[in-house]
Amino acid sequence: MNSQDQLWDVAVVGAGIAGMSAAIFAASKGLSVLHIGNGSGLVFGSGLLDVLAVHPVKDSTVHEDPWHGIELLRKDEPSNPLALVGPKAMEVAVNQIMEALGKAGMPYEPSTTNHFVPTSMGTLKGTFGVPTTMTSGAKAFENKWPTLLIEIRGLREFSAAQMVHTMGDKWPGLRFEKIEFPDSKGVFELYATHLATALETNKTRQAVIDIVRPLIGDAKAVGFPAILGLSESTAVHKAFEDALGVPVFEIPTMPTSVPGLRLKHSFEVAAAAAGVSRRVQSVVTGVKFDNDIATLTLQDATGNQEVQAKAVILATGRFMGRGLFADREKVREPLLDLFVEQPESRENWHSRDFFAKSGHAINRCGLLVDSKWRPTDAFGAVVWPRLYAVGSILARQDWMRQKSGSGLAIGTAWAAVSAMSDDFGSIGGV
């Protein structure tokens, strides 16, 4: 059946982590799901899944226990969406997504607390979900193992020397070696995706192993920029560990990153496995509601189409994702012109200091929702009974400063789908 001839239970708009998760959760509950969006935003991900690492933002307090952080958030910011989801639901939701991604080729280390992963900037990133290709980095730092980092000539965003210089005082056994990637002579700029693909071939992988092996010395672990395979990362990573005889880890780097591409791919596989129907090339340009049915206008290269659904989940993101748009006057929600809670004027959008301790007020603007995750107007009235909003488009959070982007996306998707399926139960839709 064509998507336009069917009445879908749910249409999910937006294909970041929130939209992907919502589609997977809804399909897992047996609902028919049409998912619209191309997922291009996912490639900006690092592969790490943050739940909550910093609260309060103004004090830069970093938490090892994200669930405790959410408990504190419930007291201090009770209407923060993370607080509304709560620690228990969050844990279930995030573990379910990590499991689904693992089955789809991107395994995560089972986790109960935050881990501190060394980044290419030489900072430590507090995060919850760590891909198995990256976990030894956190362990190596924690145990201060003598560790070798590999710098690759021509990979512009990554300097192992920078990490050693920046982290060296806290990690005395850290050192680096610079290598020439096989057959890259004369190539000025190397791209992580190309290297990752090249490492999926035995010959190139063996050549790199042969270059690195004599450099190991007393190192108890070896770190690479995140280039260990594109879709075969588990196998490539294992091959390196087997051949080098020490734990090997990837270091998260600038977007567009290889783990970001893996995340996109794995979410797509997981969504397909859950039975989600996807419209990758389409953009939703309009939504009309009548009593029971939402009609969405989908635009693609061939023109417009209408599809119908009993419920709509909005997961369109913030400014980068185009879920929100600001002109000089105010912030708007462009698809449905939903109410956006926001600072009074542009004067108050940003602090005068980029790294201001309290962050920027505009990052806490967004949609308000009721207890069932349905957008409301300025007075708390629901816009449409089965329109839900999830992810970073929601107000009263600051995912960039709280280090909570994935938790916000996955947790609110879980909570909204739960509320929605309860509603479906009551109207006998499923």
Place this chain on the structure above:
Amino acid sequence: METQVLIIGGGATGTSIMRDLALRGVDCILVEQDDLNAGASGRNHGLLHSGARYVSNDHDAAVECRIEGDILKRLAGQTIQATGGYFVAVQGDDENFIADFPGHCDRAGISWKKIDLNEAFANEPAISRKAIAVYEVPDASIDPFRLSLESVAHAKALGCRLLRRSQVVAFKREGNRITSTTVRDRVTGEEREIVADQIINAAGAWAKIVAGLANIHIDMLYSKGTLLITHNRLAHRAINRLRKPSNADILMPGGTVSIIGTTSVKIDNLDDVYPSIAEVDQIVEESSAMVPDLATVRYIRAYAGVRPLVGASGGDGRSVSRGFALLGHEESGLQNFATITGGKLTTCRLMAEKAADLVCERLGVTTPCVTTSVPLPSAYEGRWTEPGHAPKAWMRSANEDDPLICECEMVSGAVIRNLYNQLVKAGDNPTFTDIGLRSRVGKGACQGAFCAVRAAAHLYQHGAFQGRKGLDQIVDFFDERWGGQHGVLWGEQLAQAELMEALHCGLFGEELK
């Protein structure tokens, strides 16, 4: 340290004085509290005035601009692009003002040509279809950074010295002379004494503060002017509004971008000069009468400079022109201190000549000024501020150690490394901001979000950065650049800023350091 002349202030005026004196064989030291062109010299339109803007209300200034503009075009051509300029009147503008314009130009000796409206629209599609008159004049664009960098390079080649980040904190006076000047290194905090026969205060808007250290009062007002940079270039020529000089009526091309400004806001102190949201809105709204696209285009940056306005009662009134003030301060009893301030970028050479004449007279140096005949040599450290130069150089000579670092402006690793090493050789501890001033790195749409990371990695890869300098420099660079970003954050550029924060705070957690 000893020298014949101490120059205070490394803007267009101070650096021009340095070169002028060096060419006369006079030894000098230039001290600058921040970096070259850190004040108004680096925060303007980059317009080399034909003089046409002043013909209606200031004949002398117009003539001065014409003469000085011609000299710079002849002798410092590498810093100038002969873009030409249009003066555009739109419906509702003062018709008498429009009608008088050609006659005023004639009297000032400035060539002009009336342009048929359809031809004007064809040549500059961005101008409003409500235009009612268009005149062409020989306006040009000038790169003030290159001008100052090459003036300093020339003077240094002749033996003069530059001290950056060196702030004058005290003068020692004995009788009718300042015998010593205390200069503090703003990085290390170390102080040193400079003994000079003559001292020229060319500190621009800061001239009043510097003179105050010598107990001399200068009657000065501060006028802040804000300008906006567009994401794309909108016009080939300088586009001026044909009306009494007012807000937001000059649109200048600057390589791949355009610059629109200014405002004029009286301020009381120099500590808090930044472009306000209200000024940004005022520019966007007023400028669109002349160029309608300015209401809807993407802006990437706003910046503000301060014009020092010297009052009529200031000092001894040795005003050589209505455009600038040269004060000998004889009334204070001092015989070796002078102030030059005000003026325009276009007339910086003349200002330098007059100031240098005064101190040479006092020193008994009779060698005449030669800056009307000696060309300004092109220098390695000056050429990287020119849009398009770095990509051309890279295409000619790229190699494995020379990857592109800034993809918006196509600045390669070798340029960044060489500029960095050159400053190190001069005894500096260079920052990203220093490299930004000397190149186009970080000036594109990403505003450094990506290239700062690559630049840091590159400098570590080549052993130039040590310790935590990369992270520290990235944080300082964003803090410094943010002042010009947050005023223009709406539409696409807001999404760009969100990406920058997602990367540097969300992923790397640089705010937690």
